[in-house]
Amino acid sequence: MNIFKWVIFLGLSLISVMAFSSAKVTDKITIDFESADRLVDILSGDKVSDNQLDKLMSLQGIQATIHQTSRFDNKASAESFRSSLIDVVEGNPVKNDPFRFQQLNERLSEVEDILKIIKRNPQQYLNSVKRGIGDYSPKDISFDTNIFMVVGGTSDGWAQDDNFYIALQYFKGDYEGLLTLSTHELYHVAQSNFYGKGKNPDSNCEKILNQTRLEGIASIVGSPLNVTDGKEYTEWFKKKFKRNLQRIDSNFVLFETMLFRACIDSSLDFDKIYQLGFSAVWDSPLYFVGFYIGNRVEELKGRDYLISLLQESPSAMFKAYIKLYKDEENKDLIKFDKPIEDIILAI
Known part of the structure; x- marks a missing residue:
């Protein structure tokens, strides 16, 4: 099956995958709107007080946004968050805007619209997101988490410390796109509750394998390819998937290069190499290596087999894939x- 035919097959198979849920997700999930509400309220005015800023900066959603943005932009800090927000609100020239407040200011009405949709029926949002992760989780998986609706920053969504964060300005009113990414991020929380760990989880070698399977399977779970009624964000997301799958051979070469370096160089700074494979700066190419491998394992051996591999060490899925192509x-x-091959089989 060539790559083009496989992409078509994949799109069709995902439609049937989402038609049922093999696991019942039992949990306590809360949605926190305070970070988004307070920041939208501040940007809607023309002045901001120290008291408003102090309250804003104390919120977990804001602190997480600062931390996440600083991973990819060394200009992002609590100080630059505060100063650039003041400049945008008061109409001053903005020299440094790592949290994209100017862009956010232009999208306030879209953010307010999508907030209204979620708040109108938050349980419907939660049910949709939970239903999506059940297909690739063990039966009766149970965990608690908090969803933080935030605005600002350079990431549309991320998981951190068993919570996840969704930056609403990226969706431009696309509720289906929001559900798709929320499913991806909630699955990251689920992964921490049942994915197996390796013997050396802090080694760069295992980190590459682990991140590739984490993001790859989460991309299967939260795939836009089967969404039929999305808007601009969904279409952008689909193009990203199709672009990466069309060049999947090159993505494999990058994976091999990164894995080789990570496994032979113990002095490597993982954060530097991480951006090449897993950040939007380079189109997240290793997400799709994991996506391809996970899908082909499931296609040939079944979903239950794939889920069983995920409960083993990070190398298990890759070893099973090697066995399949042999x-x-x-x-x-x-x-x-x-x-x-030798590196993976030796782990």
């Missing part, structure tokens, strides 16, 4: 080069 019947699968 079978002559599966010769259409993308293969790792021999040195990379």
Whole structure:
């Protein structure tokens, strides 16, 4: 099956996947709107007081936004958050805007609209997101989490410390797109409750494997390819998937290069190499290596088998994939080069 045909097959199969839920997700999930509400309220005015800023900066959603943005932009800090917000609100020239407040200011009405949709029926939002993660989780998985609706920053969504955060300005009123990304991020919280760990989880070698499977399977769970009534954000998301799947061979080469470096160089700063494979700056190419491998394992061995692999160490899914492509019947699968095979099989 060539890559183009596989992408078509995948789009069709995902439609059927989302038609049922194999696991019942039992949990306590809360939605926190305070960070978004307070920041939207401040940007809607023309002055901001120290008291308003102090209250805003104390909120968990704001602190998490600052932390997440600083991972990819060294100009992002609590001080630059405060100063750039004041400049945008008061109409001063903005020299440094790492949290994209100017862009956010232009999208306030879209943010307010999507906030109204969620607040009108928050349980419907939660039910939709929970239903999406059940297909790739063990039966009766249970966990608690908090969803923080935030605005500002450079990430549309991320998970951190068993909570997840959604930045509303990126969706431009696209509620279906919001649900898709929320499902991806909620699944990250679920992953921490049942995914297996390796013997050396702090090694860069295992981190590459783990991040590739975490993001790859979350991208299967929260895929836009089967969404039929999304808007601009969904269409952008679909194009990102299709673009990466069309160049999946090159993405595999990058994965091999990063894994080789990570496994032989113990002095490597993981945060520097992380951005190449897992940040939007470079189109998150390793997400789609994990996406491709997870889908092909499921296609050939079944979803229950894939879920069982996820409960083992990070290398288990990759070892199973190597075994599959060594079978002559599966010769259409993308293969790792021999040195990379040896590294994975030795972990």
